[in-house]
Amino acid sequence: MGVLKRLLNRIRFRKTINKDESTNVVDGIVKARKLYKELCVAAHPDKHPGKTDIAKELVQRVTANKHNYAALIALKKEIEEAL
Amino acid sequence: MNIKTLISNLINTLLDGSFERVRIISQMNTAFKEYFTTGEFNRLCKVSISQGNSAFAHEMSSLWIRSGFKISVENDSNLRESEVNEIAAYITDNIAFVRQLMAMGFDTLTITGKTTGITKCFALKKFANLNQYYIK
Numbered sequence: 490m491g492v493l494k495r496l497l498n499r500i501r502f503r504k505t506i507n508k509d510e511s512t513n514v515v516d517g518i519v520k521a522r523k524l525y526k527e528l529c530v531a532a533h534p535d536k537h538p539g540k541t542d543i544a545k546e547l548v549q550r551v552t553a554n555k556h557n558y559a560a561l562i563a564l565k566k567e568i569e570e571a572l
Numbered sequence: 573m574n575i576k577t578l579i580s581n582l583i584n585t586l587l588d589g590s591f592e593r594v595r596i597i598s599q600m601n602t603a604f605k606e607y608f609t610t611g612e613f614n615r616l617c618k619v620s621i622s623q624g625n626s627a628f629a630h631e632m633s634s635l636w637i638r639s640g641f642k643i644s645v646e647n648d649s650n651l652r653e654s655e656v657n658e659i660a661a662y663i664t665d666n667i668a669f670v671r672q673l674m675a676m677g678f679d680t681l682t683i684t685g686k687t688t689g690i691t692k693c694f695a696l697k698k699f700a701n702l703n704q705y706y707i708k
Contacts, residue, residue: 508668509596509599509672510666510668510669510672511596511599511600511669511672512599512600512603513666513669514600514662514663514666514669515600515603515604515607516603517662517666518613518617518659518662519607519612519613520612521662522658556661556662556665556666557665557666
């Protein structure tokens with residue numbers, strides 16, 4: 490009975506995971522490091538004297554997501570629009 | 573696909589009742605191979621199922637003989653420990669992926685160099701709190 494309950498719980502838990510992150514992980518291992526450096530330079534507060542606060546916030550978010558390629562791609566668009 | 577991989581995939585599919593593990597592993601292997609052949613990444617990584625560490629087990633772990641998620645660096649000349657740690661960080665920092673692995677029955681993440689013997693093991697439960705998401 491315990492085994493059956495465990496199996497059912499496992500199936501229900503799996504259903505909560507609807508996004509496959511495996512491709513993002515591989516892309517991250519391969520490309521994130523380069524993109525991270527690129528974004529740090531692009532959003533550096535010294536390069537945007539008029540928008541220092543926005544730039545600082547963006548650099549913080551880039552650093553927090555340095556290992557997440559999909560998040561870095563989204564931030565790249567945001568940086569292009571905001572700065 | 574060699575005979576060892578075929579048998580391993582067959583066992584995984586039969587024991588787990590799902591093609592999920594096999595699908596994700598083959599998807600990652602294809603991507604790694606593509607990035608290596610196109611020259612975008614200078615390391616050829618191979619993902620496979622290995623034996624896990626029973627000390628790292630959680631409530632959704634598979635049998636210990638198949639609860640390890642292993643990434644092996646095939647061309648590991650001059651492989652540094654920092655590189656191994658960096659590869660691991662891309663996985664452990666992605667909580668969604670750690671949860672995905674845990675839901676598939678994995679409990680141990682192993683990153684290893686094929687010939688240099690540099691090996692690092694990580695307990696997946698340290699990086700994602702399963703209870704937070706568990707449905708009662």
